[in-house]
Amino acid sequence: MAPASDRNGHEGRRRVLLLPLPYHGHINPMLRLAAALHDRGLAVTVVHTETRAPDRRSLPAGCELVTVPDGLPPELAASGDIPSFVFALNRNCAAPFRDLLAGALRQEEEEEDGGGVACVVADVDWFAPLAAARELGVPALALMTSSAARVYLAYPRLCEKGYLPVQESNLDMPVDKHPPLLVRDLHIMMDTSRHVAYASLLAHIVAGVRQSSGLILNTFNAIERTDVEQIRRDTAIPVFPVGPLHMLSPPATVATQKSSLLLEDRSCLEWLNTQLPGSVLFVSFGTLVSIDADELLEVAWGLAASNRPFLWVVRPRLVRGRDSVELPSELLEETRGRGRIIRWAPQEEVLSHPAIGAFLTHCGWNSTLESISRTVPMICKPCGGDQLGTARYVCDMWKVGVRVEVEDKLTRGGIQAAIERLMDGIEGGVVRDRMREMGDVVSKCTTKGGSSDLALQDLVDFIKSS
Ligand code: UDX
Numbered sequence: 001m002a003p004a005s006d007r008n009g010h011e012g013r014r015r016v017l018l019l020p021l022p023y024h025g026h027i028n029p030m031l032r033l034a035a036a037l038h039d040r041g042l043a044v045t046v047v048h049t050e051t052r053a054p055d056r057r058s059l060p061a062g063c064e065l066v067t068v069p070d071g072l073p074p075e076l077a078a079s080g081d082i083p084s085f086v087f088a089l090n091r092n093c094a095a096p097f098r099d100l101l102a103g104a105l106r107q108e109e110e111e112e113d114g115g116g117v118a119c120v121v122a123d124v125d126w127f128a129p130l131a132a133a134r135e136l137g138v139p140a141l142a143l144m145t146s147s148a149a150r151v152y153l154a155y156p157r158l159c160e161k162g163y164l165p166v167q168e169s170n171l172d173m174p175v176d177k178h179p180p181l182l183v184r185d186l187h188i189m190m191d192t193s194r195h196v197a198y199a200s201l202l203a204h205i206v207a208g209v210r211q212s213s214g215l216i217l218n219t220f221n222a223i224e225r226t227d228v229e230q231i232r233r234d235t236a237i238p239v240f241p242v243g244p245l246h247m248l249s250p251p252a253t254v255a256t257q258k259s260s261l262l263l264e265d266r267s268c269l270e271w272l273n274t275q276l277p278g279s280v281l282f283v284s285f286g287t288l289v290s291i292d293a294d295e296l297l298e299v300a301w302g303l304a305a306s307n308r309p310f311l312w313v314v315r316p317r318l319v320r321g322r323d324s325v326e327l328p329s330e331l332l333e334e335t336r337g338r339g340r341i342i343r344w345a346p347q348e349e350v351l352s353h354p355a356i357g358a359f360l361t362h363c364g365w366n367s368t369l370e371s372i373s374r375t376v377p378m379i380c381k382p383c384g385g386d387q388l389g390t391a392r393y394v395c396d397m398w399k400v401g402v403r404v405e406v407e408d409k410l411t412r413g414g415i416q417a418a419i420e421r422l423m424d425g426i427e428g429g430v431v432r433d434r435m436r437e438m439g440d441v442v443s444k445c446t447t448k449g450g451s452s453d454l455a456l457q458d459l460v461d462f463i464k465s466s
Contacts, residue, residue, distance in 0.1 A: 001045055001066065001104045013043040014118035014464055017101065021086070021123040021145075022052040022077065024287040025366050029145045029218050030123065032245035035060035039249075040460045043115065047100065049093060051077050060249065068096040078317075080290060083197035086125050090204075094128035101136055118466045121216065125201075127208030139213040139466040141459075146365040146386045148219045148227035148241065149178065149393060153209060153234055155202045158186070165195050177230060180396045185388040210235055214462060218243035218365065220445040220452045223372075223398060223438070240459040244369035246348065247446040248456060262344035268311055269349060271340055275309050278357035281419060282350055282376070284313040286364040289383040290320040295410045299360075300331055302415025308423060309338040311356075313345050351376050358422050360404075360415075363387040363394060375439035377401055377431045379418045381410070400435040402427065 001015075016037055020030035031046070031054070038044045044063040048054065049070040056065050070092045076085050101120065108116035120133040124142045133140035144153075154177075158164045163175060163183055171184040209215055219241050221228060232239050242248065272280060283303065285291070291299075296319050303310050316323045327341070347367070350356060351374040359371045360379040368390050371378050378401030380391040394401040404410070404418040422428045445452045 001064070001100075001107060012115040013041060014115055014466075015043040015045060015104070016118055016463060017045050017047050017104070017120045019047050019097070019120065019122035019126050019129055021125045022049045022089070024052075025364055026123050026125075026145045027052070027054060028366060029243075029245045030121075030143060031058075031060060032249045033121070033143060033216065033242070034063045035249040036242070036245065036456060037460065037463070038062050040456070042118070042460065042463060045104075047097065049089060051089075066100065068093050068100060080288070082288075083194070083201045086201060090126065090128035093126075094132050097129040098132040098136065101133060101138060105136060105138070118463050119213065124205050124209055124215075127204045130208045130212055134211060139463075141214040141216055141463075142209045142212045143216045143218070144209075145218050147368075147390055147393070148217050148224040148231055149181070149389050152202050152386075153206055153231055154178070155199075155206055157234070159199075165199075178227070180392055181389050182392070185392050210237070212237060213466070214238040214240060214459075216459060217241045218245050218369070220244065220442060221455075222441045222445055222451065223393075238462065240455045240462075242452050242456045242459060244373055244442065244446070244452075246366070246370060247373055247442070248452065262315060264344055264346040265342040266346055268340060268342050268345055269353065272311065272350065272353045272355040275355040277354045279309055280353075280355045281306070281308050281310040281358050281360055281379075281423070282345075282356050283310055283360040284345065284347060284367065285318060285362040285381075285383065286367055287315070288364075289362050289387075290317060291383065291410075293319050293322070293325070296325060297328075298410050298412045299415055300327055301412035302419070303339060304331055304334050305412060305416040306419040306423075307338075308419060309355075310335075310340070311345070311350065312339065312341045313343070313347075314341050315343050348374075358419070360419070363390040365390060368394060372400065372435070372438055373442050375435045377422055377428070377435045379404060379422055381406075381415075381418075398434065398438060400431060400438055402431065 018030055018034050020027040034044045034046055038060060046059060046063055046065050048067050050067050051070050051072055053067045059065055070089055072088055076088060104117050117138055119139040119141055121141045121143055122130050124144045130140045166183055166186050173183045175181040175183060214237055215235060220243050221241055228239060228241050314325060319325050348370055351370050356376055358379055359376045361367045363380050363382045364387060378394055380394055380401050381404040382388045382391040395403045402418055402422045405414050444450050
């Protein structure tokens with residue numbers, strides 16, 4: 001590991017080792033945190049698995065990258081079996097990470113430049129490296145990349161209270177201490193075939209977080225204060241709500257922070273330049289979601305029926321088990337000129353484009369924060385996991401989006417109706433006003449003296465005093 005003083009030109013910067021989970025939606029916020037910590041005077045080493053290691057040049061300026069071997073077959077990462085992948089990563093990477101950290105500590109003793117390892121920050125899913133850091137006497141903080149309202153940290157309490165595993169008969173029951181969530185929003189637990197694996201993973205995550213020196217949250221007080229307070233009570237450790245992380249990175253480093261795992265189709269920005277302000281619907285279902293081929297067709301025909309211009313990300317494996325999909329020629333003919341389908345977008349830039357009028361999204365937490373910060377109202381089609389709870393907050397609590405109504409299954413009529421409600425109806429105007437207000441709130445939180453700015457400074461002080 002490079003001495004902190006050599007790399008940064010500053011004597012004795014304390015060093016932080018950051019461990020992102022190798023999923024795009026987790027790497028991105030961790031790299032934003034890396035940039036923010038570096039900007040506030042810390043030396044940063046990103047420790048990544050060989051699986052999906054980002055290009056060194058994609059790191060925020062001044063941060064170094066070290067990879068650890070994980071010995072995992074690429075098929076496991078691509079399988080979509082998250083519990084098996086995360087357990088295997090923890091099993092295989094704990095020892096290499098421990099060796100790396102022990103080596104850094106030995107180096108620190110030899111150099112005596114006042115720098116040295118201050119702490120480790122690992123994704124909450126990295127419970128084994130968090131434990132290894134603690135064993136070596138290094139403070140270990142966890143980063144949760146999803147919302148505070150993601151009830152995973154309350155998992156033991158929800159089991160005790162009988163909410164989990166979810167029973168069909170309770171679906172519309174409110175979840176105590178987690179308004180506005182209903183039991184149906186804990187949907188991840190309903191899939192009984194995976195329940196045991198997820199339950200075990202959550203138990204490891206919760207135990208790891210509780211034993212950490214602190215928890216960093218990619219959220220901000222103004223939208224999730226109650227949930228942040230609940231987490232403080234549940235974990236009894238210092239909690240730092242520093243989000244949205246993508247807004248805290250210093251502008252100079254943002255431009256170099258291309259951690260995309262797929263090649264961005266930047267030509268869509270030129271196409272957006274040719275569209276009227278607020279006219280285009282952006283459609284993306286994030287990085288992990290897979291849908292059935294017939295659901296994809298319903299989305300496609302719903303977009304066609306809306307008569308709106310749209311930009312749609314159809315990435316590899318969006319349709320379960322398929323690297324690519326072919327849409328019917330009559331559909332392509334009907335939407336020619338007003339519909340653009342790409343494999344991967346520069347999403348943050350797309351959402352900032354004045355032509356974008358709404359975002360049809362799966363409600364992944366990063367997408368939700370990016371949409372809020374660009375004041376783009378949302379059409380929510382959550383597909384599982386934390387996305388269900390996030391959609392509930394977006395539509396029922398913050399009222400900055402509308403939901404795609406799904407009875408037994410997703411239909412083109414449901415997609416078309418949601419687009420019309422948001423983009424044409426009176427309700428859309430109200431939602432847009434609310435979204436603008438929320439945009440102001442998030443700007444205040446992240447500017448100097450705002451709650452996230454202060455929480456970040458608290459975090460930096462906490463790390464420096466470790
Ligand atoms: C999942 C969970 O749903 C989410 O809550 C959790 O925090 C991470 O894992 P994911 O499918 O990765 O989410 O979606 P999301 O959290 O929205 O992250 C997707 C990221 O990919 C965003 O930062 C988005 O800007 C980026 N993206 C997506 C692109 O850059 N281009 C695209 O075309 C699509």
